[in-house]
Amino acid sequence: MFAFGNRISIVCHTMNPITDFNELTYHLLDTIETHLRFAKPGSGSAMDIDSGPNKPKTIVDHVTEVIEEFTHTTEGCNVEHIVFKLKGKYTEAEIRETIEYLENEGSCYTTIDSEHIKSCAPN
Structure with a gap:
């Protein structure tokens, strides 16, 4: 989607x-x-039991946040930018694996090439 x-x-x-x-x-x-x-973006999932303000952020949360910074652009976020922003927290391989997971889940998609990702969440 x-x-x-x-x-x-x-x-x-x-x-x-x-x-x-x-x-x-x-x-x-x-x-x-x-x-x-x-x-209801930001409210979490209806079936998300472990939600709330004290829930620790996962790599999926961090990657999603960086991708969503670029919802205003047509081309989306460059994967190298995500790797740069999360340098020291996660490896490039972990970030690319997470992006693939998010694509398979329908949370984001590639735009102008395989290195540009955009969120499916409404603006």
């Missing part, structure tokens, strides 16, 4: 036949959780 030109689009990466109808239930619950996460 990503926003471009004030329109939210959904991208499908794979389609698989349903072999267990529990997958359908899980998908519906995941869809509701994603909607709630984007409907």
Whole structure:
């Protein structure tokens, strides 16, 4: 899912036949959780048990914060900028792995090339 030109689009990466109808239930619950996460940005997930002001920040939180600094630009954030900003906290490999995770989760996407990332969170 990503926003471009004030329109939210959904991208499908794979389609698989349903072999267990529990997958359908899980998908519906995941869809509701994603909607709630984007409907109230910053409030956390509806199913996030360990949330609150004292929750320690993870590498995902740190990388997401840097990416979201560039929501106003069309091209997004350069990966090298993220590595520079988080130098000393995480290795470049850890940061790139986290970016790949965020892309797979639908939280961000590449823009002008594979080195520029933009958040899917609404501005």
